[in-house]
Amino acid sequence: LTFDYNNMLAPRLGGRGIDPASLDAMAGRFREAHADTARRREAGEIGFFALADANAVVDEIQTFADGQGQAFSNLVVLGIGGSALGTIALRTALLHPLWNELDDEERDYYPRIYVLDNIDPATIGPFLDRIDLGRTLFNIVSKSGGTAETMSQYLIVRERLQAAFGEDYRRHLLFTTDPEKGVLRALAGEEQIPTLPIPSNVGGRFSVLSSVGLLPAAMAGIDIAALLEGARDMVAKCETDDLRANPAGVFAALQYLADTERQAPIHVMMPYSDRLRDVADWFRQLWAESLGKQRTREGSEVFAGPTPVKSLGATDQHSQVQLYVEGPFDKTITFLSEADFGPDVPIPSAYEHHAELAYLGGHSMGELLRTEMLATEAALAQRGRMNMSIEIPRVDAHALGELMMMLQIATVYAGHFYGIDPLDQPGVELGKQLTYGIMGRPGFEQARAEWEGRTPK
Numbered sequence: 001l002t003f004d005y006n007n008m009l010a011p012r013l014g015g016r017g018i019d020p021a022s023l024d025a026m027a028g029r030f031r032e033a034h035a036d037t038a039r040r041r042e043a044g045e046i047g048f049f050a051l052a053d054a055n056a057v058v059d060e061i062q063t064f065a066d067g068q069g070q071a072f073s074n075l076v077v078l079g080i081g082g083s084a085l086g087t088i089a090l091r092t093a094l095l096h097p098l099w100n101e102l103d104d105e106e107r108d109y110y111p112r113i114y115v116l117d118n119i120d121p122a123t124i125g126p127f128l129d130r131i132d133l134g135r136t137l138f139n140i141v142s143k144s145g146g147t148a149e150t151m152s153q154y155l156i157v158r159e160r161l162q163a164a165f166g167e168d169y170r171r172h173l174l175f176t177t178d179p180e181k182g183v184l185r186a187l188a189g190e191e192q193i194p195t196l197p198i199p200s201n202v203g204g205r206f207s208v209l210s211s212v213g214l215l216p217a218a219m220a221g222i223d224i225a226a227l228l229e230g231a232r233d234m235v236a237k238c239e240t241d242d243l244r245a246n247p248a249g250v251f252a253a254l255q256y257l258a259d260t261e262r263q264a265p266i267h268v269m270m271p272y273s274d275r276l277r278d279v280a281d282w283f284r285q286l287w288a289e290s291l292g293k294q295r296t297r298e299g300s301e302v303f304a305g306p307t308p309v310k311s312l313g314a315t316d317q318h319s320q321v322q323l324y325v326e327g328p329f330d331k332t333i334t335f336l337s338e339a340d341f342g343p344d345v346p347i348p349s350a351y352e353h354h355a356e357l358a359y360l361g362g363h364s365m366g367e368l369l370r371t372e373m374l375a376t377e378a379a380l381a382q383r384g385r386m387n388m389s390i391e392i393p394r395v396d397a398h399a400l401g402e403l404m405m406m407l408q409i410a411t412v413y414a415g416h417f418y419g420i421d422p423l424d425q426p427g428v429e430l431g432k433q434l435t436y437g438i439m440g441r442p443g444f445e446q447a448r449a450e451w452e453g454r455t456p457k
């Protein structure tokens, strides 16, 4: 990864950016964050670093993908949040943009990949009516095994499979869940349904490099060994506690300083690459759910956390960029790009007598996209807006592994800077408990009573 953060710093922004001395002053706090992260890794509290080395599980995943998995033309992932967004990001980045529309031969007989990460009946009903159940494997992905959205989808799918195939319904199911806990794990034992584990110390939004993301990737023919090698390389790069040499540390420190010293709590991630668009969506959850926390400091409540925003270049130049360039000084923009787009699309020369069109001829779409990114960066800098860029050589499995691991590590460091635990999500759990209570799940009567006692709208 190439990382350029000059446009985050005051000297390039007419004094509006981060003072380089403030970044240097973070060195001590970063050493503490790094040591605390090492301690939590050692204690087994943070499991995602070790995923890059989890060879036994990787063999299990690849064996499933190359064996049972090959019997299907469709893989449907039922999952939400961290159980869905990493898979979507990998699919968008590493598969053909029209993957699910290619015919079997064009896909090399790898399955189509669908991710149902919502419960809108307007999607679920027509989708299940249309899909050929006989050629479909449903992968139920839930770390807790209890999430209402995913489990309700599962109940619907199971009933349809049983109606279609009787006892053979099991052949169309795979559970990806905690190795010990949760109802999915119990059901797998009762009904003899194959499973893949999500390590207990890996939370949903940090699970893309576990079986959660790796199984769908492997089933679609993505090189999961390269993905993990990229992740391993990034873990190695981040072993240093020298802030300026640690890419995840620099990313976290700059975003933190932008928020807390320069009053810029809105963190936009803006890929200039369709392939990377869902990495921004995945990051949006990672950053929001990990860092948006309420805590008590010196007896009073503090509300921490930047607001991540996803944006896409060049599309959003015609939607958002006016606001980014001239609106309030409350944002940072992180550009994501690829140095090599692969086969480019030339722009033909035509209309030589119309200068306002003729200039495009002889250039290419990749060149235009890149130019537009550089122009947006320059416009932001000219108006004193903080921005940085992360460039990967090309969008492949290795680079994705590096990038996603870097952003996950940065999230843990940022949690330390904000003084919160980036690994929990009490706000999400509160919503889950209220849903369980309202829907009548035993054990959640208190949540139901709270709901019923609420002040009416």
Ligand code: PA5
Pocket (backbone or CB within 6 Å): 080, 081, 082, 083, 141, 142, 143, 144, 145, 146, 147, 150, 203, 204, 205, 206, 289, 425, 428
């Ligand atoms: O990151 C998280 O922990 C959450 O977004 C979860 O992934 C999400 O709530 C789904 O949970 P589960 O995988 O337990 O069904």
